[in-house]
Amino acid sequence: MKNSVSQARPLPSISLEDVGGIGEEMKEEILQTLSTLKEPERATKMGIKPPKGILLYGPPGTGKTLLAQAIAHELNAAFFSASGSAFNELFVGVGASRVRSLFQAARKQSPAVIFIDEVDALAGRRKAHGGEEAEKTLTELLVQLDGGHSNDGILFIAATNRKDMLDEAFLRPGRIDFTFQVPLPDTKGRREIIDIHIKGKALSDDVQVSLDELAESTSGFSGAELQSLFETASRHAVRNGQDELTKADLDYALDRTILGSTSRSLQDL
Numbered sequence: 001m002k003n004s005v006s007q008a009r010p011l012p013s014i015s016l017e018d019v020g021g022i023g024e025e026m027k028e029e030i031l032q033t034l035s036t037l038k039e040p041e042r043a044t045k046m047g048i049k050p051p052k053g054i055l056l057y058g059p060p061g062t063g064k065t066l067l068a069q070a071i072a073h074e075l076n077a078a079f080f081s082a083s084g085s086a087f088n089e090l091f092v093g094v095g096a097s098r099v100r101s102l103f104q105a106a107r108k109q110s111p112a113v114i115f116i117d118e119v120d121a122l123a124g125r126r127k128a129h130g131g132e133e134a135e136k137t138l139t140e141l142l143v144q145l146d147g148g149h150s151n152d153g154i155l156f157i158a159a160t161n162r163k164d165m166l167d168e169a170f171l172r173p174g175r176i177d178f179t180f181q182v183p184l185p186d187t188k189g190r191r192e193i194i195d196i197h198i199k200g201k202a203l204s205d206d207v208q209v210s211l212d213e214l215a216e217s218t219s220g221f222s223g224a225e226l227q228s229l230f231e232t233a234s235r236h237a238v239r240n241g242q243d244e245l246t247k248a249d250l251d252y253a254l255d256r257t258i259l260g261s262t263s264r265s266l267q268d269l
């Protein structure tokens with residue numbers, strides 16, 4: 001377990017081009033933020049402190065993990081990732097010691113990105129969070145974030161679906177310097193994500209002309225759901241012995257996905 005939170009993953013080959021639907025403005029803002037990390041001396045001369053922490057928040061499957069990987073790639077940094085729940089331990093001091101080992105391991109491999117998904121499990125509001133152990137773990141995270149220098153080559157990225165649950169002390173500038181919302185994509189965004197996921201796939205002509213329509217008929221879909229839609233469609237095509245994806249495969253996948261989410265929401269009733 002200790003190793004699973006303190007070992008770098010191979011540098012992701014994901015770039016910002018692979019993240020669709022977040023808009024050019026946000027990409028530009030991210031690049032500006034990263035430029036101060038890439039050139040810390042120039043930033044210091046301009047009186048700017050490179051950021052220590054970035055928060056990404058938004059619904060599940062909108063590309064927060066993907067974006068964190070793209071940022072690591074952009075910085076040519078080692079990528080350490082863990083889920084916030086991996087730090088929840090009943091045993092005394094284990095959560096805090098995992099936080100320490102994670103930061104230590106990352107500092108050894110600087111430049112590095114530390115990515116914590118579901119950070120609300122680690123940095124939830126102290127009162128609601130409950131438990132002395134959880135509080136100690138969060139305190140250790142704050143100590144680690146405060147302990148680093150802004151130009152020590154470590155960027156902390158946290159992601160959550162529940163920004164409202166986060167402890168205010170965690171969100172303070174100097175710990176979290178930038179917050180980006182990653183919303184569900186609109187029609188244009190879904191069209192961009194579709195383009196990303198059809199790259200390299202053999203498509204029949206009837207698919208090519210129906211992609212705008214697909215973007216329109218998938219309102220409420222996340223990037224992860226669009227990716228899964230193409231996977232289902234491709235599996236259907238392979239099973240039928242086809243060499244290319246047809247509109248019929250996409251219609252099949254769309255029906256399955258919509259039926260799947262309807263039965264899920266019926267179960268919730």
Ligand code: ATP
Nearest residue numbers: 018019020060061062063064065066193223224227
């Ligand atoms: P969670 O909140 O559930 O952890 P997430 O926001 O981190 O989800 P990802 O894990 O990044 O979402 O998305 C899962 C997969 O869905 C990605 O690997 C990618 O294939 C696809 N995907 C999601 N969002 C996008 C996007 N904006 N552009 C392109 N692909 C996307």
